[in-house]
Amino acid sequence: MIRSGWMQACAVAGVSTTAFFAMAFSGAAQVAPKGGNPLFTDAFTADPAALVVKDTLYLYVGHDQATGDEMFTMREWLVYSTEDMKTWQAHGPIMKATDFKWAVRDSWASQVVESNGKFWLYAAVEHDKTHPGKAIGVAVSDSPTGPFVDARGSALISNDMTPQGPHTWDDIDPTVYIEDDGTAWLIWGNANCYYARLKPNMTELDGPIQQIPLPKYVEGPWIHKHAQTYYLTYASMDKAVSNDELISYATAPSITGPWTYRGEISGPAENSFTIHPAIVEFKGQPYFFYHNGKLTLNGEKGGLGRRAVAVEHLYYNTDGTIKPIVHTTEGVSAPRQK
Template identity: 65%
Template sequence: MRSVWMALALTATLSAASPSGASDGEGAAPGSNPLFRDRFTADPAPLVVGDRLYLYVGHDEAQRDEMFNMREWLVYSTTDMKNWTSYPPIMKATDFKWAKKDAWASQTIQKNGKFYFYAAVEHDSSHPGKAIGVAVSDRPTGPFTDARGSALITNEMTPKGTHSWEDIDPTVFTDDDGTTWIAWGNRQCYIARLKPNMIEIDGPITEITPPHFEEGPWLHKRGGLYYLSYASLDRSTQRDEHVSYATAPSITGPWTYRGELTGSGKYSFTIHPGIAEFKGDWYIFLHNAALTVGDQNGAIGRRAVTVERLLYNADGTLRPVMQTSAGVSAPR
């Protein structure tokens, strides 16, 4: 979710004024971007349950020059990709008693009749640095409770990393054989198998870092091809993150880099893909910083979730995605 913002945020001009009326949903076509206009949301993670798509997001309450102020996670749902239902917050970062702050990127998956929620937070001083927790609920709308009483992944578990916030942005994926995998990372991308109980790592942690990987990995599968999409940054030419992707014949690789999928989000240093098939169509969720709420413009922390259709070529590669204000309200 976050990246080299510690080094770059002070030099990036990310609080540019948003388009007139961006904060006002009145008159906006259903399905146009941003999806939610009354608060700042980021790091979208879709989950399809029956005929409804649930979208899990972080809620940033940053004021003025604050970089991030993310305390809780939210969920919305839709049956038509155009009209959305909101719910009370599903969890706070500090509901993980071992965590002290930062409700960063998350993803929820359904298995064993329950819903498992994986999220990045800041661990307390017993395990300094970012960590990944797992919570559980009987319902996709929560509330969720800590499933372990301790972190699933801590900074000490990936000792080759270069910084304390590398263990963020979990993505979870269940393969056709029922095995569930978790991938995550910042600068380095890691993957590991989960035990059937969904709350323990099963086996080694492997590094699978693709070119220009920055953060925000997302795993999905279509046909016999596996996809790893992620926020990328070519440090020699780019200031803001883009989305790139790789493919593989197996979840364990080898991964082949396929290039960029999207450009950067408007006014936003970060970007974060979430991909799902819903009622026969594929969608990619992203975020930008083009929303104004009250007197607060979009900024590095104050982002807004968007959605676009995702299309495939005959060979399984993905067609480049143009980010639009029309979103899925536009004709096919």
């Protein structure tokens, strides 16, 4: 009966018996039935950021820990990995907000990039009273699965460095893009989309903080490149369409622009005011990651403070524009269209 039980579990999850035992004894994440959405059912997760290292895709997420009517209770960052976009391994917490000794709380959106043989985590946290407001820290590790430690001992970006922001949380949602020649750019911001070049050491700015003018911009920028064109995807707001965030994008010949607005590619996330994009190519196929509020876990229903990461196939038109993305339960378990 034990043997038939685990064989049945494998069939339901859509994984091989070998993969099932690998997950069971390595602390791997539970997999949604047949690899569908949401991706993970072991924790509430939000703000996905993808990194490809050789044959593995790592997905960095915030850990939503809100209970009851709490909004954003996030104390740590998690990472999951996959080699086939079907089975995922959970590697556990990689860092807490308060591991930045100058931070007091809030493990908000983060991203990890690889440079100089190391892995660099850029993340939004709440600074202590010396520089009140949201700030961006940078941490470093020798491994994509951490642990990560503060690389500076101080914030890379603090609220007083962007006085044109309308509130104290405009310095959030960092994303980093590294050019083929190694030049690294930091892009971030709520209400305003800021950007600045990073020094080769990845821990200091190498020039002034500037802004990218983007229609309907709210937060959550993400940069990727396709066929020599730069794509800046972000959470936007158009109340004529929805009172929740949508996903819009712009394109440019370089990070410094000029940026051309291309429109909306995704509607709002189900049961979540926020949505947060990440686009990456893995083994020759492009994917779009986001979050929604559809997961119920341990008796807690999903919502604004209890989100769940999901993924869809992404397609380009022949002119390079991105086809509209429909949120599905099947996700990438559905066959990719030709």
